[in-house]
Amino acid sequence: MVEKPAVRPGGRSARVQRAVHEAVKTLDEEVPRDKLSVPLVAERAGVTPSTIYRRWGNLKELLADVAAERLQPDAPVADTGSLEGDLMAWAGEYMEEMTSTPGQQMLADTLGSTSLEQRQRCLKAQQHQLQLILSRAEARGETPLPTVERLLDGIMAPLTYRLSYAPQSLSKANLAQWIAATLR
Amino acid sequence: MVEKPAVRPGGRSARVQRAVHEAVKTLDEEVPRDKLSVPLVAERAGVTPSTIYRRWGNLKELLADVAAERLQPDAPVADTGSLEGDLMAWAGEYMEEMTSTPGQQMLADTLGSTSLEQRQRCLKAQQHQLQLILSRAEARGETPLPTVERLLDGIMAPLTYRLSYAPQSLSKANLAQWIAATLR
DNA sequence: GCTTTAAAGCAAATATTTTGCGTTAGAGGA
DNA sequence: TCCTCTAACGCAAAATATTTGCTTTAAAGC
CATH class of the missing domain: 1.10.10.60 (Homeodomain-like)
Incomplete structure (x- = not known):
């Protein structure tokens, strides 16, 4: 297939x-x-x-492939000492990257692709990174810990939604608020 | 321009x-x-x-234009008698429409478009619909009422995120949970 | 090494996209 | 109502991009 x-x-x-x-x-x-x-x-x-x-x-699928690859994490997630800090650092960097012109292009390329496959690659990568952050928090003894799913719904979803529909309305304050609300 | x-x-x-x-x-x-x-x-x-x-x-922009137009609400939002019910009815219908093959296409067409303009049209339409639902709830005396922004972040964002990245994982139960959590 | 074959190259055939210029329909004024 | 003006359309030629049949190449497996 x-x-x-x-x-x-x-x-x-x-x-x-x-x-x-x-x-x-x-x-x-x-x-x-x-x-x-x-x-x-x-x-x-x-x-x-x-x-x-x-x-x-065709060009569209090629661009989606390239974008999906670029969205695979290359650098390890920074360890700030707390779950909230790690989330803020990681998602903040992602936000910054994706509000830039090339970032917006990458997002459009993956979301506009016909094949779900590329988007699933991106989702997998995000899940993996979040799992890593959660594991570190667990090792520190932080508790109670949210699930990866909850982090996706509470943080990455609103972030992605705004990146697509209203990127100019995004701020670190927004992000901090989603993170705080999700960990509460 | x-x-x-x-x-x-x-x-x-x-x-x-x-x-x-x-x-x-x-x-x-x-x-x-x-x-x-x-x-x-x-x-x-x-x-x-x-x-x-x-x-x-080009074709891409034409498709985005058509998709954005189709996403403009044509039917008025059903009045179920409660805010939670109205949200479930409206978002549920949206979810159903967007998990179908043509719906997935429309989503990809709008999110893949180069021009932010089309996506802003869709956002405006969603905001408008939600405002309508909130106004009705206010008229009924329901309180406390969330903001439109909160509904977008808490309900439409995770819904849209999953529609793009994992449409097969979506269920009405998910939706009901996001709605309940957002109104809490 | 040899054999096998998936993937690349090449070039001709199609299809799409762009562009210059003539035409038309509808907006706005007399 | 008629006239004028012009944005938008049609047409057709030129420029590009895409598809396809066939050949060649290079790496995998023996």
């Missing part, structure tokens, strides 16, 4: 994937969104357009 | 807009999404493709 992104992870396939992803990321900073095209990406990546069409289908 | 959708509301312009919107809506039920194209819509609507390109820019 759905092809895995890297059937032959070690070789040419992987090289092409890296080159194409890299090309998308650099071009996205150089050209306005409506000028970004498959042939342009292909040229920068040093591959033929048909390779991209055969592998990703 | 951003052209108003109907500069000459009474005439040919409006007719073309209606025909194009109508064409998108019917075609969206007939052909798979990746077969939907501007030329196809143009033919069905009885206009030339260049008209659509000049007016909407």
Whole structure:
């Protein structure tokens, strides 16, 4: 049904994937969104357009794939010493990243994609990060601890909702309030 | 900067807009999404493709425009006799609509659009509906009343988040719980 | 090494998008 | 009511992008 992104992870396939992803990321900073095209990406990546069409289908899905990958956490979550602090640090950084122009693009790319798969990757990553934060809180002996689900509904959901519908209305104060209310 | 959708509301312009919107809506039920194209819509609507390109820019923006329009409430909100009941009825209907395949498409179309404008239209509509429900509750003497903002953060945000990231995990029970927690 | 094959390249065939210019319909004034 | 003005549309040619059939390449597995 759905092809895995890297059937032959070690070789040419992987090289092409890296080159194409890299090309998308650099071009996205150089050209306005409506000028970004498959042939342009292909040229920068040093591959033929048909390779991209055969592998990703169309520009939209390629962009969703790249965005989903970029949303995978690369840096470990900071340890501030408290659950509330960790949440504020992590979600605050996420908020900052996603209110920027490229961040807004990434959000639109993932949410606009036809395939649920990419969004599920992002959700998994968020769940994983939150679980990590919760485990640390548990090790510290903080209690009572909320569930990951509760953190998603209480913090990430309103954050994401506003990132999409009213990004200019977002502030750290908002975030702090959601976190406090969710931990109460 | 951003052209108003109907500069000459009474005439040919409006007719073309209606025909194009109508064409998108019917075609969206007939052909798979990746077969939907501007030329196809143009033919069905009885206009030339260049008209659509000049007016909407590209397919993505056209779809976002149509989706935003469809998300404008047409039916008045049911009056169930209580704030909680009204919220459950209204949000429940929304949830049902948006978990369907065309609903998921509409959501992706609006959230994937480059222009914030369309999403703001949807937000305005939701705020308006919620305000209506709150006003009725106030007339009934229900108290204390939450703010519209609180309803958005507590109910619509988690609903929307799950509609995008994990639609299969949604249930009426979830919704009821968010509503109850938000009114508490 | 050899064989096998998934994925890439190439190029021709289609399809879509853009653009310049002529035409039309409706808004606003006389 | 008629006239004028112009935004929006139609048309068709040019420019781009997408699809497709076939060939070639490189990496996996023996």
